[in-house]
Amino acid sequence: MKKVITGNKATAYGVKVCRPKVIAAYPITPQTTIVEYIADFIADGSLESKFVKVESEHSAMAACIAAQNTGVRTFTATSAHGLALMHEMLHWAAAARTPVVMVNANRAMGPPWSIWADHLDSISQRDTGWIQTYCENSQEILDTIIMSYKIAENRKVMLPALLNEDAFYLTHTAEAVDIPDQELVDEFLPDFEPRYKIDTEEPFGFGSLVMPDNYYEFRYNIARAMEASKELTREAVQEFAELFGRDYHGLIEEYRTDDAEFILMGMGTLVSTARDAIDELRDEGHKVGLVKVRSFRPFPLEEMRDLASRIKSIAIMERVYAFGNRGPLFNEVCGAVYNSGHRPFLKNYIIGIGGRDVRVQDVKNVYLDLLKETEGADDGIPEEELNWYGLVGPGGD
Amino acid sequence: MTQSYDEITLTPITNRDSTVNKTGGWRTLRPVIDVEKCIKCWNCWKFCPDMSIIINRGKELPEVDYDYCKGCGICVHECPVDAIVMEKEV
Amino acid sequence: MIQIRFHGRGGQGAQIASRLLADAAFLEGKDVQSYPFFGVERRGAPVTAFTKIDSRPIRDKSMIYEPDFVVVMDPSLITAIDVTAGLKPEGMILVNADTLPEEIMQVLGDAKVVLVDASAIATAHGLGSKENPIVNTAILGAFARLSKVVGLDAVKQAIDQNVPRKVDKNKDAAIEAWTLVEEKEGSE
Numbered sequence: 282m283k284k285v286i287t288g289n290k291a292t293a294y295g296v297k298v299c300r301p302k303v304i305a306a307y308p309i310t311p312q313t314t315i316v317e318y319i320a321d322f323i324a325d326g327s328l329e330s331k332f333v334k335v336e337s338e339h340s341a342m343a344a345c346i347a348a349q350n351t352g353v354r355t356f357t358a359t360s361a362h363g364l365a366l367m368h369e370m371l372h373w374a375a376a377a378r379t380p381v382v383m384v385n386a387n388r389a390m391g392p393p394w395s396i397w398a399d400h401l402d403s404i405s406q407r408d409t410g411w412i413q414t415y416c417e418n419s420q421e422i423l424d425t426i427i428m429s430y431k432i433a434e435n436r437k438v439m440l441p442a443l444l445n446e447d448a449f450y451l452t453h454t455a456e457a458v459d460i461p462d463q464e465l466v467d468e469f470l471p472d473f474e475p476r477y478k479i480d481t482e483e484p485f486g487f488g489s490l491v492m493p494d495n496y497y498e499f500r501y502n503i504a505r506a507m508e509a510s511k512e513l514t515r516e517a518v519q520e521f522a523e524l525f526g527r528d529y530h531g532l533i534e535e536y537r538t539d540d541a542e543f544i545l546m547g548m549g550t551l552v553s554t555a556r557d558a559i560d561e562l563r564d565e566g567h568k569v570g571l572v573k574v575r576s577f578r579p580f581p582l583e584e585m586r587d588l589a590s591r592i593k594s595i596a597i598m599e600r601v602y603a604f605g606n607r608g609p610l611f612n613e614v615c616g617a618v619y620n621s622g623h624r625p626f627l628k629n630y631i632i633g634i635g636g637r638d639v640r641v642q643d644v645k646n647v648y649l650d651l652l653k654e655t656e657g658a659d660d661g662i663p664e665e666e667l668n669w670y671g672l673v674g675p676g677g678d
Numbered sequence: 679m680t681q682s683y684d685e686i687t688l689t690p691i692t693n694r695d696s697t698v699n700k701t702g703g704w705r706t707l708r709p710v711i712d713v714e715k716c717i718k719c720w721n722c723w724k725f726c727p728d729m730s731i732i733i734n735r736g737k738e739l740p741e742v743d744y745d746y747c748k749g750c751g752i753c754v755h756e757c758p759v760d761a762i763v764m765e766k767e768v
Numbered sequence: 769m770i771q772i773r774f775h776g777r778g779g780q781g782a783q784i785a786s787r788l789l790a791d792a793a794f795l796e797g798k799d800v801q802s803y804p805f806f807g808v809e810r811r812g813a814p815v816t817a818f819t820k821i822d823s824r825p826i827r828d829k830s831m832i833y834e835p836d837f838v839v840v841m842d843p844s845l846i847t848a849i850d851v852t853a854g855l856k857p858e859g860m861i862l863v864n865a866d867t868l869p870e871e872i873m874q875v876l877g878d879a880k881v882v883l884v885d886a887s888a889i890a891t892a893h894g895l896g897s898k899e900n901p902i903v904n905t906a907i908l909g910a911f912a913r914l915s916k917v918v919g920l921d922a923v924k925q926a927i928d929q930n931v932p933r934k935v936d937k938n939k940d941a942a943i944e945a946w947t948l949v950e951e952k953e954g955s956e
Contacts, residue, residue, distance in 0.1 A: 454802070489690050
């Protein structure tokens with residue numbers, strides 16, 4: 282059934298059809314309405330779940346981990362400072378192998394206070410062992426929640442999953458969203474059945490100490506699980522497409538990259554806007570395509586290397602800067618392609634920080650700059666590796 | 679002993695409780711109770727942080743569980759009639 | 769793509785008007801997007817909301833800079849903010865007012881301006897209070913007729929599906945505003 286709903290409402294519907302047994306959350310703009318809608322579903326009886334009201338995001342995550350340990354599916358949602366407050370428990374959820382699914386409304390970190398779209402909050406949690414996916418529209422959030430449970434709860438994975446939706450661009454924007462039938466979701470998503478759970482018939486102690494002679498192997502297994510999730514994601518996306526008719530392609534999605542020499546790359550809603558820019562540039566005769574990075578963790582290493590072998594030049598657009606050294610996605614792509622034997626021309630564009638609006642023309646300007654740089658560089662190295670797009674410097678804009 | 683990454687459990691869990699960890703080996707001094715002096719106030723039982731004072735129900739007397747007693751000496755400190763003394767292990 | 773920008777004050781229902789318009793267009797088979805610009809506004813503060821309508825999937829997530837239509841739900845906003853910003857040359861401004869003083873009309877420049885007293889219609893149907901009428905459904909009825917972007921049936925259906933209280937009164941307000949604009953056009 283198609284409805285015009287906000288990203289937060291779509292999130293609530295996505296959660297509802299996955300039927301988690303425990304939901305623990307603390308409100309923060311612009312995430313708040315997600316849990317309000319879920320609370321409505323629980324109140325009207327359409328979702329049978331225990332809603333745990335907690336005193337902080339740290340407690341919300343702790344409650345989800347504990348509930349997962351009893352062998353049930355859980356959900357939580359947060360944003361920015363709430364996610365930062367969860368940090369310790371994010372490590373715990375991953376290493377305890379509790380596949381919590383969480384939606385984060387990507388919002389800028391303060392100060393100065395800002396409630397608008399920015400990816401620093403989730404990127405800062407890169408190394409906690411969570412699967413991280415970025416969505417470009419409300420339909421994708423809903424669908425990715427369903428796929429995330431399936432991937433995260435697979436016994437080869439058993440890692441938590443973080444889904445990201447841009448503040449306001451998705452959270453509070455109403456779009457037409459198809460809410461899938463419960464029967465279809467039940468067919469796609471099996472029940473959660475962990476090997477180890479709190480059970481008086483088979484008692485275990487959880488979270489015990491491990492000496493240096495074995496800690497290393499536990500960490501290695503998280504790395505292995507993350508690797509395993511790549512193939513399972515590709516499979517889940519395919520199965521989802523067959524069942525629901527919506528194709529999310531895999532860890533990345535390529536748009537109009539056939540015969541493309543130039544690529545614009547990004548995550549989140551700016552990818553959606555960039556599709557219009559690509560269509561216009563194609564109409565104008567430019568050989569340019571788009572790559573959407575859906576999965577930031579695990580990182581699509583193989584896909585990036587394959588891309589590097591075909592492409593002349595890539596503009597990496599990011600709603601975040603990793604203080605001290607370039608944008609995080611730029612660094613990841615550099616790292617991925619370095620040993621591949623291919624050296625596309627890479628340039629980093631910082632854009633849309635703190636909800637600065639990204640328009641179709643902005644994306645086209647990025648491409649035009651990349652084109653100029655690539656053609657001007659005779660050694661294949663950009664004159665300016667980093668571009669703070671639209672930054673107002675001395676003399677104003 | 680190091681187990682391979684294929685042998686260890688998914689998450690660090692244990693199916694053994696802490697009774698297998700006999701902490702009595704940490705002790706250098708051991709509490710010894712003089713049952714003649716004991717007035718059965720049970721202060722030693724109440725204050726022992728390791729539940730290592732056992733009440734012998736038959737004799738109605740306190741006894742030390744040397745498997746787990748770490749030799750902290752709190753029982754000696756709390757005994758109102760000085761019925762417990764610390765003695766060298768060796 | 770047709771782009772509509774709503775200017776209102778917090779509490780008047782600009783965001784809901786934007787949503788109802790999107791729902792009505794969706795019911796007619798269009799793709800839509802509706803969103804508010806979220807500042808730190810509270811009741812009374814200027815609020816902006818956007819609606820995009822297209823027969824193709826809408827992918828551009830940016831705000832509206834060059835609207836085809838501007839809807840001003842409170843005439844006092846005209847001197848407070850630039851409601852005409854980016855309005856397309858053939859664009860149109862709908863203002864919730866019975867009449868506007870000459871100096872305010874001058875602020876609006878060359879744009880085609882249409883006045884509808886949505887506050888009076890809302891008050892007559894008991895929507896909000898006399899001091900703070902909730903004008904979203906009345907202004908939507910007027911806008912639908914004026915712009916021909918959506919039909920009256922779709923507007924009524926959108927109200928049915930989304931308005932939690934006083935559904936019939938809201939529909940009546942929309943119908944009355946629609947009819948009023950129709951009569952105005954007939955008399956021109």
